[in-house]
Amino acid sequence: MAGAPPEAEPVAGDLTDPVAVRRALDGVDAVFLIWPLPDAAPAHGLIAELAAAAPPLVLVHLSAAAVDDASARQSDPVVQVHADMEALLHGAGLRPVMLRSDTLASNTREWKRQLAAGEVVSGPETARTAVVDERDVAEAAVAVLLAHHAHRDHGPYVLTGPEVLGRAEQIAQLGAALRRDLRFQALPAPLARARMLADGLPEPLAHALVAASERRPDSPRVTHHVRRLTGHPAGTFARWAADHAAEFGRREP
Ligand SMILES: NC(=O)c1ccc[n+]([C@@H]2O[C@H](COP(=O)([O-])OP(=O)(O)OC[C@H]3O[C@@H](n4cnc5c(N)ncnc54)[C@H](OP(=O)(O)O)[C@@H]3O)[C@@H](O)[C@H]2O)c1
Numbered sequence: 001m002a003g004a005p006p007e008a009e010p011v012a013g014d015l016t017d018p019v020a021v022r023r024a025l026d027g028v029d030a031v032f033l034i035w036p037l038p039d040a041a042p043a044h045g046l047i048a049e050l051a052a053a054a055p056p057l058v059l060v061h062l063s064a065a066a067v068d069d070a071s072a073r074q075s076d077p078v079v080q081v082h083a084d085m086e087a088l089l090h091g092a093g094l095r096p097v098m099l100r101s102d103t104l105a106s107n108t109r110e111w112k113r114q115l116a117a118g119e120v121v122s123g124p125e126t127a128r129t130a131v132v133d134e135r136d137v138a139e140a141a142v143a144v145l146l147a148h149h150a151h152r153d154h155g156p157y158v159l160t161g162p163e164v165l166g167r168a169e170q171i172a173q174l175g176a177a178l179r180r181d182l183r184f185q186a187l188p189a190p191l192a193r194a195r196m197l198a199d200g201l202p203e204p205l206a207h208a209l210v211a212a213s214e215r216r217p218d219s220p221r222v223t224h225h226v227r228r229l230t231g232h233p234a235g236t237f238a239r240w241a242a243d244h245a246a247e248f249g250r251r252e253p
Contacts (some may be wrong), residue, residue, distance in 0.1 A: 001123060009065035017189040018045035025049060030058035032141045033096070038077070038180035038204055051092040060144045062137070064159050065130070066216055074214040097144050098156035101137050103129040105161070105240040107176060113199070115182070115248055121171050124213035130160035130222045131170060133235040140229040157225040161234050162221060170237055177241035179251040185187035189214055 004010070013020030015035070025031070031050065035043060050057060063084040065175040066075060074080040082100075089096050111121045137159050144157075165173070175182030187195065189210050198208035226234035 014142040015046055016042040018049050021046050021049040025057075028053075028057070029055070030145045031060070031144060033059060035062075035085045038081060038202075038208060039080050040088055043085060043088055044142060047088050047092045047094070048242045050089075051094055058093075058095050058145065059089070059248040060141050061086070061098055062141065063100045063156070065100045065102040067100055067156075068240045075217060076215045078212045079216065093183055095117075095154055097154050099137065099140060099144070099154045100158045102158070102160040104134045104137065105131050105237055106134045108170070108241070108244075109175075109247075111171070111247060115180075119175075120183050120185050121167075121180055122192075122195070123167070124166045124168050124189055124210055125186040126213045127216040128166045128218040129229045130162075130164045131237045131240075132159050132161040132200045133237075133240045136161075136226045136230060136234050137182070139177055140226055141230075151237070157224050158223045158231060159229075159234075160222045162222055162236055164218065165237060174241045174248070177238065177245045177250065178248055202229050 005051070011024040013024050015021065016037070019088075032108045033050070037043075050059065064079055064084055066079045067086065068074060074083045086096075087097065111123075114121050140157065140159055167186070171182045171184045186188075192213070193206050193210045197203065197208065222234075224233075
């Protein structure tokens with residue numbers, strides 16, 4: 001709860017535990033919902049609790065920019081979970097304001113272990129995406145929660161950064177912030193999967209991430225939805241990298 005106002009009351013609980021969810025919803029009239037699990041099925045209890053809330057909740061849900069409304073099957077298992085969650089929420093009669101985020105800049109933290117060991121980050125080649133600063137996503141969510149009456153269209157708002165970046169470009173920008181000559185080495189899918197398993201990722205997650213890297217199409221566009229919701233332009237990945245350089249071990253001049 002870093003940065004939360006002192007009057008905020010944290011309530012810990014498991015999203016898959018309806019009793020914990022009911023307890024957390026006591027006295028609450030607006031919810032920002034994330035679903036970080038690799039399957040939407042365990043969300044049924046949570047969604048029943050959200051739907052039973054009286055008076056009805058203002059609900060803002062974080063989904064993924066890659067969700068394609070025109071496709072019954074999504075490009076990869078990770079996006080499928082997001083599409084399934086959206087369908088479950090709508091099916092329960094909840095009318096969330098939908099925020100669909102592109103790739104979060106904070107995913108970069110996955111590279112820390114490799115960056116502690118050297119100047120090469122290896123991994124599967126991924127789609128080019130409009131990497132978005134998670135602080136912008138959070139600010140957009142707060143703006144919607146505080147002014148929900150102004151969002152009768154319920155979105156979806158597609159939250160992106162200001163430029164579409166490939167993995168190598170992102171690593172080069174991080175390198176500039178760290179004053180290090182970082183490089184990306186693309187790994188073939190089987191090797192990338194084996195690395196993730198060796199790093200301790202659960203098998204379904206490693207499988208889903210590699211499938212995502214193989215199948216997800218490039219993000220087709222950047223949007224101005226961060227600006228529309230927050231009143232300022234979306235931050236660049238270069239700024240994110242500069243702001244977080246100390247975490248990664250910046251070289252001093
Ligand atoms: N990363 C992206 O590029 C991206 C893009 C679009 C949307 N999203 C969505 O944005 C959200 C955050 O993404 P992220 O990459 O930051 O995820 P993350 O690093 O996996 O963080 C997930 C958070 O959810 C908590 N959590 C996991 N299982 C839980 C459960 N059963 N009950 C309560 N809390 C639980 C975790 O708590 P612990 O730390 O205690 O385990 C952690 O704080 C996710 O819903 C994701 O689907 C992410």
